[in-house]
Amino acid sequence: MFDFLDSGQYDLLGAFWVTAKLALYSAIGSLIWGTALVSMRVSPVPLMRSFGTAYVNLVRNTPLTVVLVGCLLGLNQTLGITLGGGRSEDIGFRLAVLGLVAYTGTFVCEALRSGINTVPAGQAEAARALGMSFTQVLTVVVLPQAFRAAVTPLANVLIALTKNTTVAAAIGAVDAAFLMKTMIENETDALFAVFAVFAFGFIVLTLPTGLILGWAAKRLAVKR
Amino acid sequence: MKLRTTSAAAAAAVVLALTATACGTGSDSGSNGDKINVGIKFDQPGLGLKTPDGKYAGFDVDVARYVAKELGFAEDKINFKQAPSAERENLIKNGDVKFVVASYSINDKRKKEVDFAGPYFLAHQDLLVRADDSSITKVEDLNAKKLCSVTGSTSAQNVKDKLAPKADLQQLGGYSECLTGLENKAVDALTTDDSILAGYASQKDHAGKFKLAGLRMSDEKYGIGVKKGDDELRGKINKALEKMVSDGTWEKLVKQHFGPSGYKYEPAPKVEN
Amino acid sequence: MSSVLYDTPGPRAKRRNVVYTIAFVAVAALVGWWVLSALNDKHQLDANKWSPFVTDSNVWTTYLVPGLTETLKAAALAILIALPLGALLGIGRLSDHRWVRVPVGAVVEFFRAIPVLMLMMFAAALYREFTTISSDFRPLYAVVTGLVLYNASVIAEVVRAGVLSLPRGQGDAAVALGMRKGQTMLYVLLPQAVTVMLPALVSQLVVIVKDTALGGALLGFEDLLSQARQITANYGANTIATLVVIALIYIVLNGIITNLAGRLEQRLRRGRKSTAAAIPAQAAAPEAEVKSVSGA
Numbered sequence: 001m002f003d004f005l006d007s008g009q010y011d012l013l014g015a016f017w018v019t020a021k022l023a024l025y026s027a028i029g030s031l032i033w034g035t036a037l038v039s040m041r042v043s044p045v046p047l048m049r050s051f052g053t054a055y056v057n058l059v060r061n062t063p064l065t066v067v068l069v070g071c072l073l074g075l076n077q078t079l080g081i082t083l084g085g086g087r088s089e090d091i092g093f094r095l096a097v098l099g100l101v102a103y104t105g106t107f108v109c110e111a112l113r114s115g116i117n118t119v120p121a122g123q124a125e126a127a128r129a130l131g132m133s134f135t136q137v138l139t140v141v142v143l144p145q146a147f148r149a150a151v152t153p154l155a156n157v158l159i160a161l162t163k164n165t166t167v168a169a170a171i172g173a174v175d176a177a178f179l180m181k182t183m184i185e186n187e188t189d190a191l192f193a194v195f196a197v198f199a200f201g202f203i204v205l206t207l208p209t210g211l212i213l214g215w216a217a218k219r220l221a222v223k224r
Numbered sequence: 225m226k227l228r229t230t231s232a233a234a235a236a237a238v239v240l241a242l243t244a245t246a247c248g249t250g251s252d253s254g255s256n257g258d259k260i261n262v263g264i265k266f267d268q269p270g271l272g273l274k275t276p277d278g279k280y281a282g283f284d285v286d287v288a289r290y291v292a293k294e295l296g297f298a299e300d301k302i303n304f305k306q307a308p309s310a311e312r313e314n315l316i317k318n319g320d321v322k323f324v325v326a327s328y329s330i331n332d333k334r335k336k337e338v339d340f341a342g343p344y345f346l347a348h349q350d351l352l353v354r355a356d357d358s359s360i361t362k363v364e365d366l367n368a369k370k371l372c373s374v375t376g377s378t379s380a381q382n383v384k385d386k387l388a389p390k391a392d393l394q395q396l397g398g399y400s401e402c403l404t405g406l407e408n409k410a411v412d413a414l415t416t417d418d419s420i421l422a423g424y425a426s427q428k429d430h431a432g433k434f435k436l437a438g439l440r441m442s443d444e445k446y447g448i449g450v451k452k453g454d455d456e457l458r459g460k461i462n463k464a465l466e467k468m469v470s471d472g473t474w475e476k477l478v479k480q481h482f483g484p485s486g487y488k489y490e491p492a493p494k495v496e497n
Numbered sequence: 498m499s500s501v502l503y504d505t506p507g508p509r510a511k512r513r514n515v516v517y518t519i520a521f522v523a524v525a526a527l528v529g530w531w532v533l534s535a536l537n538d539k540h541q542l543d544a545n546k547w548s549p550f551v552t553d554s555n556v557w558t559t560y561l562v563p564g565l566t567e568t569l570k571a572a573a574l575a576i577l578i579a580l581p582l583g584a585l586l587g588i589g590r591l592s593d594h595r596w597v598r599v600p601v602g603a604v605v606e607f608f609r610a611i612p613v614l615m616l617m618m619f620a621a622a623l624y625r626e627f628t629t630i631s632s633d634f635r636p637l638y639a640v641v642t643g644l645v646l647y648n649a650s651v652i653a654e655v656v657r658a659g660v661l662s663l664p665r666g667q668g669d670a671a672v673a674l675g676m677r678k679g680q681t682m683l684y685v686l687l688p689q690a691v692t693v694m695l696p697a698l699v700s701q702l703v704v705i706v707k708d709t710a711l712g713g714a715l716l717g718f719e720d721l722l723s724q725a726r727q728i729t730a731n732y733g734a735n736t737i738a739t740l741v742v743i744a745l746i747y748i749v750l751n752g753i754i755t756n757l758a759g760r761l762e763q764r765l766r767r768g769r770k771s772t773a774a775a776i777p778a779q780a781a782a783p784e785a786e787v788k789s790v791s792g793a
Contacts, residue, residue, distance in 0.1 A: 069397075072396075072401075073401060073404055076405070076410055077401065077404045077405035077411075078408050078410075079408075080408060080410055082410075088370065088393065088394035092394070171396075172375070172396060185310065
């Protein structure tokens with residue numbers, strides 16, 4: 001039943017490696033972009049606040065598929081942005097990372113915002129009383145605590161991101177979902193086995209993330 | 225015990241609203257007695273296209289109409305269904321459609337699952353390039369080029385396996401996506417059957433922008449897919465196709481659909497029995 | 498909260514904010530101008546690529562509206578099936594019986610760990626190979642199946658968290674009144690949990706609407722997004738224009754859903770206040786926080 005695994009015809013590990021890399025790069029990128037967005041949303045400059053809010057509301061309500069296809073058709077096919085050139089698989093990969101960052105950043109932003117809300121007002125007030133500027137209040141006092149409070153929602157965002165990498169198959173990144181589609185078409189007899197293999201692969205990818213970050217959430221929780 | 229009325233009312237409202245949406249959409253059943261279901265492409269200009277007024281146009285569509293007429297179904301008795309490339313065998317096997325006319329080239333792998341009437345048209349895999357681009361004259365030129373095709377298509381496989389293994393092949397969801405890239409120089413060529421390419425090149429929005437490279441990289445005999453073992457239907461369709469060629473309809477249809485693009489089509493292939 | 502982070506701007510801070518604003522506008526304008534001029538160079542802003550959406554009502558009646566209908570149909574079916582199923586699974590996970598709790602927990606965790614796209618692809622292949630469902634409905638069934646399996650397990654977690662967020666006293670009091678377990682859940686705990694759950698449930702509805710697009714892109718489901726292919730085949734490869742219009746439709750649709758939910762939630766909260774505080778502030782305690790996160 002599982003003999004398609006030995007045939008050497010499919011690069012299963014390679015496909016999951018692409019998925020893992022997609023998830024990792026996008027996670028780093030969206031954490032940075034999400035932090036930037038949340039900083040804009042709480043900043044004293046009204047225009048930045050409105051930009052942050054508008055961006056989050058627009059992108060969050062757009063299907064990821066549309067975001068990714070937009071990256072491909074708009075940025076690559078029309079504007080000719082290749083993010084460093086190379087073969088189309090690599091370009092597809094980088095565009096997918098870009099799209100995932102743009103999309104997931106909004107969820108990171110929302111998670112951090114809920115984290116900021118758990119920081120008692122007294123903390124920020126005390127910091128201001130010490131004469132700290134907005135940037136200092138945010139980076140030295142509020143955000144570090146917000147991150148620790150937001151570990152659980154952030155973990156959920158990262159797990160969702162790992163699963164969302166499958167959508168990159170829609171723009172030709174050769175990831176696990178792309179391989180699964182091919183295999184379903186070629187190995188119709190072993191349908192259940194194919195599904196089991198990919199399901200297992202994703203459980204292996206997401207479960208540890210959930211467990212580690214759940215443990216981290218407990219350890220990092222701000223004791224009050 | 226008294227339920228919280230507001231919560232209950234709110235929950236009821238949500239459910240009602242959703243039910244209303246669900247009920248608003250009626251359904252019509254697939255096959256009915258006096259109608260015939262025919263599979264065609266909905267998104268290939270020149271071959272099978274669903275036009276904005278909800279009608280269907282193209283060479284394949286007209287062939288399907290002619291064959292259906294010969295089988296005893298008037299035009300208003302034909303029920304066109306979308307037959308995307310990957311779904312064609314399944315549509316036939318499950319009996320969702322009586323036959324498929326959808327740039328369906330006859331090959332051995334497909335013959336294992338369905339039977340083919342025809343062929344009714346001979347196409348070749350070719351390249352569509354920008355009108356001012358003369359750098360691609362032979363297949364080997366592709367190895368240094370960016371090439372676009374549709375995910376899972378035989379043309380894509382053909383390039384990768386045989387014609388130009390080193391070509392940078394991008395596989396996208398549809399031909400329009402490739403065309404955007406071709407127009408804006410993100411890719412250098414779009415490859416698939418010349419009949420399909422001619423359809424795109426002769427659209428009025430694309431007039432003068434693209435040209436066919438004229439490399440005959442493969443022979444694609446378009447057949448009409450029918451259920452495996454249904455020799456009666458296959459025979460009837462073959463007869464209809466022969467008649468279509470002999471009474472001049474074939475020539476007329478080909479001129480009508482491929483004429484404007486300047487596409488040098490092959491003469492009508494002989495029907496194989 | 499945000500106002501706590503900075504002092505009321507004085508004259509210098511005000512001036513600085515103006516400088517920041519100008520700088521921000523300048524950067525945004527530069528990027529915007531570059532994108533627009535690049536698009537213009539590539540003839541993507543030509544009137545003939547955009548005008549069909551305004552002048553030709555056929556674009557709407559033949560492609561966009563039927564596509565939107567399919568999207569809504571799939572989303573509505575998915576939520577209608579997933580809600581009760583999810584509620585059942587959620588309650589099952591709270592069961593006192595180990596033999597209910599553990600398997601239900603395993604099912605929920607399994608379907609939450611697998612990408613909804615893979616569930617859809619698997620369902621599509623299953624229906625194709627083992628059933629005789631007409632090809633007209635197969636993609637719809639596959640999309641709805643994938644969405645239901647995934648979202649029911651997400652909703653199960655939302656329900657569980659919602660019920661757990663209620664003060665212990667609520668359940669104890671119901672037991673003290675002699676209510677059976679089912680009654681306690683149905684008449685006491687669930688109705689109260691709805692308020693806590695509502696934001697999460699609605700954001701899940703938005704997720705469902707967005708996820709239907711997966712079926713359109715990869716499974717041949719004739720939803721809103723998939724119409725792009727036919728529109729661009731008819732109107733001269735106006736891919737950018739089509740995609741922008743389709744994205745706007747999704748944004749407006751999801752905006753409406755979110756907006757309605759906000760109002761509903763406010764009403765529920767107001768109702769709660771007027772009938773004496775039933776849920777104290779603990780409901781918002783971190784471990785009770787009900788958060789749902791996009792599936793795709």
